[in-house]
Amino acid sequence: MVLEQRRLVAASAKKSGPVGGARLKKFRTLFLNISYTVSSNLLTLIVSTVVTLFLPKLLGIEAYGYFQLYVFYVSYVGFLHFGWCDGIYLKYGGERYDTLDKATFSGQFYALLISQTLITLAFVLAIVLFGGSSGEKELVLLASALNIVILNMRTFSTFVLQATNRMKDFSVITILDRLVYVILVIGLLAFRVARFEYYIAADMIGKLVSLIVSFVKIKSIAFPKKTGIAWDKTEAIDNVRVGINLMFANIASTLILGIVRFGIQTQWSVAVFGKISLTLSISNLLMVFVNAVSLAIFPLLKRVKESEYARIYPIVRSIIMPLVLAALLCYYPLNIILVKWLPNYADSLRYMAIVFPMVVFESKVSLLTNTYLKALRKERKIFQVNLMSALLSLISTLVLVFGLKSLFLSMLSIVLLLAFRSSYAEMILARYIDITIYQDMAVEFLLVGAFIVTSWHLSMAVGAIIYSILLAGYFIWKRHDFVQIRQLIKS
Incomplete structure (x- = not known):
């Protein structure tokens, strides 16, 4: 039996030839880099x-x-x-x-x-x-x-x-x-x-x-x-010329949250700022792994033909988004533990129900849209998306923080702004690589909306049960995509 398995493996390797070996090497490199x-x-x-x-x-x-x-x-x-x-x-x-x-x-x-x-x-x-x-x-x-x-x-x-x-x-x-x-x-x-x-x-x-x-x-x-x-003065100028769009895009990206946080710091005390920052820090913990994977993908994507992007993107998206949406379940045990551990921050930890889904939209931007747009050298489009989001952040902060003085609406605006940026960027990318993603986006919005409403208004147990049922329905709806992904990976 063992000899037969070895013979089949050897035959498979022989069939794959240099192309199969090159693919295996690329996969191994990607796996090691992600590791x-x-x-x-x-x-x-x-x-x-x-x-x-x-x-x-x-x-x-x-x-x-x-x-x-x-x-x-x-x-x-x-x-x-x-x-x-x-x-x-x-x-x-x-x-x-x-x-x-x-x-x-x-x-x-x-x-x-x-x-x-x-x-x-x-x-x-x-x-x-x-x-x-x-x-x-x-x-x-x-x-x-x-x-x-x-x-x-x-x-x-x-x-x-x-x-x-x-x-x-x-x-x-x-x-x-x-x-x-x-x-x-x-x-x-x-x-x-x-x-x-x-x-x-x-x-x-x-x-x-x-x-x-x-x-x-x-x-x-x-x-x-x-x-x-x-x-080389010319090289320095060219580096700045090429990178300035991405830098402006990053500035605008940081300002989306930064403007809201600055408004909170100005309108409320340093203590309130610290509490809100803690909530945002906890909500962003999962982004550590997302950013790790995105760093490994970019240099590899640069070595792939652009004609392959349209084929690769839906596969990667159908792997990433279900995982990120499932990761929202971490909120329920995390919130219970933190409230017991940090009782002085219990009032601010309640806002986690609103801002925790930011990981869904930030993951999509970091892993998918921005990585692809950078590979396509569309830094100006990234800047355009982030600038519009930052301007909306400024308007919402003036109205909600300084006008209405509502901490609840200010925190809700963070998720809405990040949702806008994620969707706008993906729609731009979809035009470049000619794919359709609107149905998936709509379902993801419904899931995130259900998570926020149930987590804010209902108890931890009831909210977890309702979201788990909805998530199971989502996985059933995506089952055909999972089968296709498995077949493509095997091939």
């Missing part, structure tokens, strides 16, 4: 969980609010390389690291380092001179400013690694960052240190260590010996 990124992001998830569960309990509401303010500000420092790194990522996505012109890349590396150092010094000087009277807020601003050079230089390194499909090295950098951070945080928690400044310092130390390691991973660029440094 690397998921492993690194699993640690990120663990760190996020530790911080989310223990920090608010130890720091207190106001101190935790300042820590969240630091996290909020740091999320914007990546835009100060003005699309330089994004341009490199888009231009060289799918290339081999060995074939890169190291001298030119070294020139880009050091030019970026000088520019980011000068920008950091300018921000530090401005904060010292015009920082205001609040010592805590000034400290948060200074720490955020120091992240400019640290994060943006690390972004250069990691984007080069991602673009050239060196996902293992990229994962090492991510793992090291979060590993150092979590060790320091656990130490601080063990000694019951209740000052938010120390946790900010721990985060920065983790980033600094990973920055140094990232330079080692691209040492032929960061520390050139044989190739030297070639400063």
Whole structure:
């Protein structure tokens, strides 16, 4: 029996020939890359969980609010390389690291380092001179400013690694960052240190260590010996020109949530801001794995013919969306556990019923629409979608936060805005690759709407039962797609 199985395997391999071997190699590469990124992001998830569960309990509401303010500000420092790194990522996505012109890349590396150092010094000087009277807020601003050079230089390194499909090295950098951070945080928690400044310092130390390691991973660029440094002004301008659209798209994307959060911070206290930020952080925990997979898909997609996109997209979509919709079931046990663990945050954790489905729309954008639009070099379309969503965010914030002063409607607007962005982007992509997805989108909207209504108005048990029944109906409706996916994967 064993000999017969071996004979069949050998015959199959012989039939597949070089094409089958190439496909197997591609699948193995994709699987390994996803494994690397998921492993690194699993640690990120663990760190996020530790911080989310223990920090608010130890720091207190106001101190935790300042820590969240630091996290909020740091999320914007990546835009100060003005699309330089994004341009490199888009231009060289799918290339081999060995074939890169190291001298030119070294020139880009050091030019970026000088520019980011000068920008950091300018921000530090401005904060010292015009920082205001609040010592805590000034400290948060200074720490955020120091992240400019640290994060943006690390972004250069990691984007080069991602673009050239060196996902293992990229994962090492991510793992090291979060590993150092979590060790320091656990130490601080063990000694019951209740000052938010120390946790900010721990985060920065983790980033600094990973920055140094990232330079080692691209040492032929960061520390050139044989190739030297070639400063190419045209290359720098072209990188910024190519990347600026994606950078603007990312800014607009961040502003969708950022405007609402800024409005909440302005209209309500730091304590309320901290509570709401906690709810959003918990709702985004599942995005760690989604982002891990999307990082691995982009360089591989760049090596696939565009004519294949229309065939691949529905398959990937029919795998991703059922999994993400099923992941909403995590809300019910998670909410029960968190309310018992963090009773002081019980009032804000109730809003999880509204914002938890953001993972559905964010997953679609991260894994599907944005990855495909980047591969098609449609960064301007991404910017168009995000800009419209950001403008709608501004209008809704002015009306709901400053006009009606309704925290409930402000939180609901977050999901509606992300749903709009996800749907608009997918409709644009559908036109480019000539597919039809409207029926699936409508069913997904109904499921998310049912989840929000039942979770907000009904008890945990009843809400879970109703959503589970609806989800089972959805899986039955999609059963033919699952059969087709299985056949295509086997072939």
